[in-house]
Amino acid sequence: MxxxxxxxxxxxxxxxxxxxxxxxxxxxxxxxxxxxxxxxxxxxxxxxxxxxxxxxxxxxxxxxxxxxxxxxxxxxxxxxxxxxxxxxxxxxxxxxxxxxxxxxxxxxxxxxxxxxxxxxxxxxxxxxxxxxxxxxxxxxxxxxxxxxxxxxxxxxxxPGLLSRMGQSVRAVALSMRGVKSRPEEFMEMNNFIEIFSQKINLIDKISQRIYKEEREYLDEMKEYGPIHILWSASEEDLADTLKSVASCIDKCCKATEKWMSGFSEALLPVVHEYVLYSEMLMAVMKRRDQIQAELDSKVEALTSKKADTDLLTEEIGKLEDKVECANNALKADWERWKQNMQNDIKSAFTNMAEENILYYEQCLATWESFLTSQTDLHLEEASEDKL
Structure with a gap:
């Protein structure tokens, strides 16, 4: 094969x-x-x-x-x-x-x-x-x-390091020539990669910032609960209410920690992996261009008859097969990668959306329960005053 x-x-x-x-x-x-x-x-x-x-x-x-x-x-x-x-x-x-x-x-x-x-x-x-x-x-x-x-x-x-360095220098020179003869379908592919790279890098930065800000918010919220406990010790009439507030804050802290854990495990790695994928795809395009450039240089030499014609013709035939294999491999792998990328990103954001809904529902239910308890307490006190 x-x-x-x-x-x-x-x-x-x-x-x-x-x-x-x-x-x-x-x-x-x-x-x-x-x-x-x-x-x-x-x-x-x-x-x-x-x-x-x-x-x-x-x-x-x-x-x-x-x-x-x-x-x-x-x-x-x-x-x-x-x-x-x-x-x-x-x-x-x-x-x-x-x-x-x-x-x-x-x-x-x-x-x-x-x-x-x-x-x-x-x-x-x-x-x-x-x-x-x-x-x-x-x-x-x-x-x-x-x-x-x-x-x-x-x-x-x-190959040794010096050999690989020599090959890489030659590869850069050839790949620059290969860009000039890049087929339209690969030009479209390259345009997609450039746009995708810009978008996924931006999403990665925003996601990292959201996580950082949520971490800072959680650290401050963890300090907020104990303050209400200390406050309740000096406010006898408000003691129960203040303790309830502290309890609600503690529940919200736990919900936030769970949300952050899901965010860091389900979304951040997926987004960052595709940042790295975008860099990998750019390198793949350069390697394809290098193979194409090798063929173009041989064809150019044959046209100008700068070397043995029979030898060049044989080399060109081998390079044409190599280019065709390289192009077919890239096109097939490209479709496979795009499908995987779409599935991975869709799944990551869908899961994150579900986690967000669950997180805010939990926090909302916590504070609604607190308000209900305070309303019931107020009604009981009003009834006792009437008696």
Missing amino acids: DMNSFSPLMPTSPLSMINQVKFEDEPDLKDLFITVDEPESHVTTIETFITYRIITKTSRGEFDSSEFEVRRRYQDFLWLKEKLEEAHPTLVIPPLPEKFIVKGMVERFNDDFIETRRKALHRFLNRVADHPTLTFNEDFKIFLTAQAWEFSSHKKQG
Whole structure:
């Protein structure tokens, strides 16, 4: 199978219990389950780093066993991503979390940072596993199954840093030429990416600001309740009312904490992942342009007869096949990505809307209950005065 082509067929074993699980939106039976958990800190004389346990369960025949357990650090995930991009330059590779997501002099490996990264790494591997082509990549299989010494040996293979730097410089020059001959359908695709990038980055910033402001609001509200308790000690006639207010504030604090937890887990990661996806898509377009530019340069050389005509004709034929495969792979993956993006974002905002309604209903019910109790108390006192 060509490295950039798609194959809808996934080898499965009908006898496996794993294959009895079928996801609603997936036409094929899922036969690869990956979990990233149990982060562990490692301190050496040179560096401090975190490794994560990766458990893989599968029924695929190309795997030597049905279950594997390995430990990988963040740099290993970077290696895998680079290998996937190298093997499939015009497929949409799922993004990894940034190397550092906390700006400023903040504790690098605090619990929140580690947990946020763990979830992102878990999501990355499962995105790759669910991809119809990437899931069968040999480096992906090695990443999931090879033990430490074997994996380290495998990572050392491949071009060196200077070679990759030379290739990247040439790639930039070629990609600039490729833009000039970019087909209209890819121009439209690029325009979509640019607009999408602007919108999703703005939504990401606004979402982060909302969360920050809600955190500040919660911190202040938590101080507000105890003040009413202290106040009730010096106001005998208002003591019950003030304590009720404090109780309502406490209930609203708990509701707000629950809302913030849902916001940070259901919406923020989805939005930020697609910020990273937008950057990835721009890189994919550049790689496609580079392949196109290689073909254009050979055609130009043939036209001007600057080199051996027979050799150029052979090279052009190979490059034409490469361009066609690259374009077909990108177009197919583009539609798949757009559908996933629409489903993910729609689901995230729908869930968030439902959480918002529930949150405000809870807070409203709390204060309505308080007002009702105060009205009943006032009526009782009025009745007692008449007697």
